Amino acid sequence: MLIPLLVFLIPVFVVLTGFYFLAKVIADRSENKEISRESVFWISFLLGPIIGLIVVEVSPLKKETHPTKACPECAEEVNVQAKLCKHCGYRWTA
Numbered sequence: 054m055l056i057p058l059l060v061f062l063i064p065v066f067v068v069l070t071g072f073y074f075l076a077k078v079i080a081d082r083s084e085n086k087e088i089s090r091e092s093v094f095w096i097s098f099l100l101g102p103i104i105g106l107i108v109v110e111v112s113p114l115k116k117e118t119h120p121t122k123a124c125p126e127c128a129e130e131v132n133v134q135a136k137l138c139k140h141c142g143y144r145w146t147a
């Protein structure tokens with residue numbers, strides 16, 4: 054009675070553990086994607102790593118979100134690291 058139960062439970066356990074680790078690996082691939090890490094993890098874990106991988110691959114890349122600063126001359130937003138305003142040509146010194 055115990056043996057058939059174990060024969061059934063061990064593969065289930067192995068598959069779930071495998072899904073868990075694969076889901077974590079796949080979730081890491083979603084770093085630059087629009088879809089959140091958590092959604093990818095749960096999709097991969099519950100629906101299977103293949104589905105999760107497909108979801109990650111088809112989801113669009115995250116739009117670059119640079120921190121910005123306002124130009125003192127023209128008041129347009131520019132990249133915070135910019136030394137030259139792309140709108141009016143204002144130069145930041147120092």
Ligand SMILES: [Zn+2]
Nearest residue numbers: 124127138141
């Ligand atoms: Zn400007």
